Amino acid sequence: MSEDESPPLDLRPEPPCSSSSAVDSTPNKSRNCISSSTASQTFPDHVLENVLENVLQFLDSRCDRNAASLVCKLWWKVEALTRSEVFIGNCYALSPARLTQRFKRVKSLVLKGKPRFADFNLMPPDWGANFAPWVSTMAKAYPWLEKVDLKRIFVTDDDLALVAESFPGFKELILVCCEGFGTSGIAIVANKCRKLKVLDLIESEVTDDEVDWISCFPEDVTCLESLAFDCVEAPINFKALEGLVGRSPFLKKLRLNRFVSLEELHRLLLGAPQLTSLGTGSFSHDNEAHHQSEQEPDYAAAFLACKSVVCLSGFRELMPEYLPAIFPVCANLTSLNFSYANISPDMFKPIIHKCHKLQVFWALDSICDEGLQAVAATCKELRELRIFPFDPREDSEGPVSELGLQAISEGCRKLESILYFCQRMTNAAVIAMSENCPELTVFRLCIMGRHRPDHVTGKPMDEGFGAIVKNCKKLTRLAVSGLLTDQAFRYMGEYGKLIRTLSVAFAGDSDMALRHVLEGCPRLQKLEIRDSPFGDVALRSGMHRYYNMRFVWMSACSLSKGCCKDVARAMPNLVVEVIGSDDDDDNRDYVETLYMYRSLDGPRKDAPKFPLLREKAPCISDRSCSEVEQAWVCLQYQRRYSSLEPLRGGTGGVKAISNYGLVLEGMRRAKARGFSDVSH
Amino acid sequence: MAYEEVNNELNLKDTELRLGLPGTEEQQIEVSCVLSNKRKFQNNDENSLKEESSPSPAKTQIVGWPPVRSNRKNNNNNKNVTYVKVSMDGAPYLRKIDLKMYKDYPELLKALESMFKFTIGEYSEREGYKGSGFVPTYEDKDGDWMLVGDVPWDMFSSSCQKLRIMKRSEAPPAL
Numbered sequence: 019m020s021e022d023e024s025p026p027l028d029l030r031p032e033p034p035c036s037s038s039s040a041v042d043s044t045p046n047k048s049r050n051c052i053s054s055s056t057a058s059q060t061f062p063d064h065v066l067e068n069v070l071e072n073v074l075q076f077l078d079s080r081c082d083r084n085a086a087s088l089v090c091k092l093w094w095k096v097e098a099l100t101r102s103e104v105f106i107g108n109c110y111a112l113s114p115a116r117l118t119q120r121f122k123r124v125k126s127l128v129l130k131g132k133p134r135f136a137d138f139n140l141m142p143p144d145w146g147a148n149f150a151p152w153v154s155t156m157a158k159a160y161p162w163l164e165k166v167d168l169k170r171i172f173v174t175d176d177d178l179a180l181v182a183e184s185f186p187g188f189k190e191l192i193l194v195c196c197e198g199f200g201t202s203g204i205a206i207v208a209n210k211c212r213k214l215k216v217l218d219l220i221e222s223e224v225t226d227d228e229v230d231w232i233s234c235f236p237e238d239v240t241c242l243e244s245l246a247f248d249c250v251e252a253p254i255n256f257k258a259l260e261g262l263v264g265r266s267p268f269l270k271k272l273r274l275n276r277f278v279s280l281e282e283l284h285r286l287l288l289g290a291p292q293l294t295s296l297g298t299g300s301f302s303h304d305n306e307a308h309h310q311s312e313q314e315p316d317y318a319a320a321f322l323a324c325k326s327v328v329c330l331s332g333f334r335e336l337m338p339e340y341l342p343a344i345f346p347v348c349a350n351l352t353s354l355n356f357s358y359a360n361i362s363p364d365m366f367k368p369i370i371h372k373c374h375k376l377q378v379f380w381a382l383d384s385i386c387d388e389g390l391q392a393v394a395a396t397c398k399e400l401r402e403l404r405i406f407p408f409d410p411r412e413d414s415e416g417p418v419s420e421l422g423l424q425a426i427s428e429g430c431r432k433l434e435s436i437l438y439f440c441q442r443m444t445n446a447a448v449i450a451m452s453e454n455c456p457e458l459t460v461f462r463l464c465i466m467g468r469h470r471p472d473h474v475t476g477k478p479m480d481e482g483f484g485a486i487v488k489n490c491k492k493l494t495r496l497a498v499s500g501l502l503t504d505q506a507f508r509y510m511g512e513y514g515k516l517i518r519t520l521s522v523a524f525a526g527d528s529d530m531a532l533r534h535v536l537e538g539c540p541r542l543q544k545l546e547i548r549d550s551p552f553g554d555v556a557l558r559s560g561m562h563r564y565y566n567m568r569f570v571w572m573s574a575c576s577l578s579k580g581c582c583k584d585v586a587r588a589m590p591n592l593v594v595e596v597i598g599s600d601d602d603d604d605n606r607d608y609v610e611t612l613y614m615y616r617s618l619d620g621p622r623k624d625a626p627k628f629p630l631l632r633e634k635a636p637c638i639s640d641r642s643c644s645e646v647e648q649a650w651v652c653l654q655y656q657r658r659y660s661s662l663e664p665l666r667g668g669t670g671g672v673k674a675i676s677n678y679g680l681v682l683e684g685m686r687r688a689k690a691r692g693f694s695d696v697s698h
Numbered sequence: 699m700a701y702e703e704v705n706n707e708l709n710l711k712d713t714e715l716r717l718g719l720p721g722t723e724e725q726q727i728e729v730s731c732v733l734s735n736k737r738k739f740q741n742n743d744e745n746s747l748k749e750e751s752s753p754s755p756a757k758t759q760i761v762g763w764p765p766v767r768s769n770r771k772n773n774n775n776n777k778n779v780t781y782v783k784v785s786m787d788g789a790p791y792l793r794k795i796d797l798k799m800y801k802d803y804p805e806l807l808k809a810l811e812s813m814f815k816f817t818i819g820e821y822s823e824r825e826g827y828k829g830s831g832f833v834p835t836y837e838d839k840d841g842d843w844m845l846v847g848d849v850p851w852d853m854f855s856s857s858c859q860k861l862r863i864m865k866r867s868e869a870p871p872a873l
Contacts, residue, residue: 138762227791410766466764
């Protein structure tokens, strides 16, 4: 799971000597441990290769493998032969052909597509990240493929069919936040992949094609170990499911969707006591089917039978009065996910008081500060906490606040990861967490009201986030919110030396903020920014970093197209995508969204074409620059013409004639060259 | 606006410095960069403006904020979601839409057109849909199949259980 921390090995120049050249006499081959055969008198290459192969096959971590492959040409070659699990963090960083050319024996692929902000409707729906070219290439190159793990990828039913047909030993299919397929594709996988162990559909959009896919599993005993379909919004043939579970003796993890009722769950549990991870379906009673009499099954007894369950989730359509049924398993739980259940503190506390071993806890803020205090009092082993808003709007009632955060920080000292949505917060509570929880690696605080200050002192949240980066020495992921000035970013740049992922929204005052981060955070890999006043100067200041990053996302900032083109021109291995609309002629230079990423294989060929797309040649200066054309992908969509909006790129909120700067051609050109009209 | 009238032939409004293109009549917006309520690439229920007492007039709902995935939002407000299945004669797969995402017939029909890649023709009360080979129908609470567009939108969206885009040749003459 550890991320690649070294620069992408492929972007370094290949070791200059080609494999075919026998003699290699240039003196700067100090890194070649095996020089040509004329120089070496010890072992023939092929013996060393065999030895190396036998050694390198034990390397699992991709960081180690990347490092090993840089030692010399031979190690590069052998490492490529022995790498069986490949991780690709951005599907557009390289082409499928490049993958199969380098790695010949891949059994497992992890592939990530769209950037995270695509989850929040900030990207056009048909933007890309298609699985099709990958699966078709791998079908020929890796017939022994066993595992595919995709995140934010567009997968079609045809793609799934190709997987099912091409890989006879296929074992694991994991689709996280994916879309483009339906139950018919799943049915094909279920039917044809006879060695299937894992079928995990997680937070994916699955079309209901009215196919009874559960019945498509073969009739004999299955290899299934994990089956998760809680995101599938389609009714399930329960009888077939019951039969499937009955003939899956290795099944450990089962996540049901909301179309499985509580009574049905009861029957399943009685037949599958070996489960370790359970996602319930609908946790409510079907009032039409039963009377309120002795006919109601003993749900608690069913849970009692599941002595091995350590991970519990689901609880969709919850009727809280049935919650006590889970009491028997609480003491064993290490992971509990209530994030789809609207539970009040009174319903919640009796349960959490039994969960002493809990390490991972997800919930809605309906449990209130009171519920969080109960968590803090009981769950001393807590490592990960996520609190989601029941009412995810900016100005809704906020049942959780700094009180809950403070309590957690005091009670759960081993906390490593937190995601916390709230309506109000104080610096004091955040500082407290920074001091009490030194193990924090992930700190994501979302104060839902934009630009909201510390609600007690009225000050910006700079000091709180500053304390986090300063005191949490292991911090690798940070998401900030609330009212933040450039000072917060100064802290990040000064102390956030291990930060790899940074998420910024509605924050900062000027370009300096982003500059602090780009100049101060050497490990930064993923940068996502929205609605913040960062412009061209800031973008230029990071050019020494972009090849060492997976991607940069900036939307609704103050960037100009001219600057983006300059960056594209200066960095040929960077793909610079500008996504926006141009029905506002005055805004010709304004960049709505910038998404840029390093790539070995240039801009993608599958950029979407819309019927309304107006092809517009980029307005490059007199010199035609073919590199710019290659690296520059300008996607322009016509959006509905809404009311006129004020122009951007002004002087950071100050009223000045330069707010009309885009009308003043000279100013526009100057800004494109990096000049700013803000003095610091 | 205080400067609307021309007082003593001094049109103060003309010389007023403010954010915005000349000629627009917008009210003051408090923060410079927080301006977007563009309907960007989305059609989920996020942009339905809810009246709440907010401190500033410009705080309308923002696309993608707070950053909560739509599957979470939908699940929390389970009671409010009206998913209906949409089938089209001749299309291999069903689709599903949330009726709450649309506020009137033209929006819904446009979405269907782009979903299934066809045109729906013009609606008229007397003659139904003219000019295309397809007729949009829906099944209501009573199990009857009706023509889309005949009843007021609110009545339709609350009683529609299922949508079916029929081929004109299959549709009963009454539709």
